[in-house]
Amino acid sequence: MLFDRAVQYIADSFPRDLGVTTTGRRVETGRLSFERFWQEYRSSVEREELDVKRKLEIQVLPQLEEFTRYPVGWNSYGAPPLRSDTKDFALSVLSSILKPRTPLPHIAPSSTGGLHIEWHEKGIDLELHIIAPYDCDVWFCDSRTSNAPPISGKIANADFGVLGEAIDLLTSR
């Protein structure tokens, strides 16, 4: 119908990263899109970012999905399964803090329906307990040097910058 078409637009080739609210109004064009152009000429930084996402997708996501399917009382003490919003939040956090060469953490469900995310290697102990979205505790200690001060406490205001130094050490050591 003509009136439908009056306000429909054909996206001209730029990547649409904000697609979470798209209502599917746009039509794919047959031309070589700028999105493909970007994919082909993506910078090395972006490629590495994709590597992190791929690692999370292949090695972490299936594990987390399994935790969400645990029965209530999976630990024999009435623990709930991992909340799916906590799973999504944890993936978002890992995606933002991990670097391409950061080792993947050991991940276990917590008795409160959250997640323990831990690294214990290279003299570094880093533990992140995600209790629920935006409710996280962190504990960090570097036994090899005293340059990086230990951390213990809640992460306030979703500010994960506090993990930066620990992740840098895990990645570079």
Next chain:
Amino acid sequence: MPTSHDRPPGLPDFKSPPVTEVVLSVQFAALSSFRGVHAGLYWREIRDEYPVVSEQVPIASAFETFGAAPPSSGFQLHLTAPQPARHWFETANGEHLVQLQQDRILHNWRKRSPEMEYPRYEPLRDKFIGEVERLNALVKKEGLGEIRPNQCEVTYINTIASVEGKSPHDHLSHITPLWTGNLSEPFLAALETTGIQTKYVLRKNDVPYGRVYINFIPAFSAADYSPVVQLEVTTRGKPDEESIAAAFVLLDEERAAVVRAFTSVTTPLMHKEWGRADVV
């Protein structure tokens, strides 16, 4: 219960804004037992107003975090487990759309013909409150839990057709101060088209709580293939608490942020064309 508010004083106001779509979204802790049959029960309650129903793939959840590397493009994984569908409930003319999935409810207003006027935010907000509270009552009644909002989102999609009769694709500097089009060398003489993506952190008392995403996208009108620029302004953030009341307080703030961001990234020339009414 949250109540409707008048337009905040001092907010930029346009007589003929180029808005063609508004999306209000509340993401909440997933109702793990929510299934298609429950969406059907919800539809039964709103069917008179929204008679057209369809299914779509679900929208991935999104969380704003700070301090570390910012999420570059909205973190989306290819989920391995099948996810319950997102349901669309549309009015007969397609102007209003309610979208529902197990962790999100949205209300879209869409300009479906050139004559259709933007109804303004306040009536849309009032409709959306009713829809969210109706859903909350249903999920409580069915023993599925309750709506506990964790992210709220407001998106305005604007369509800018021409700039003083010229194509907006190669006159983007007339539309936005973000783009000057200046070059260091004259080699690239004629600009064909460009797009811009920017994002900004929203702060309250210097504490970050959300982001604004600005996206200028060159496009073509499907009606006559004339060049247009689509300007999407999205705000997303975390409500102060996991309640519907707090979610709507945040949506109101985000809407104000969208309007101010829109005004900031567009030029006085365009403001005049759209009839900016709050300044002399």
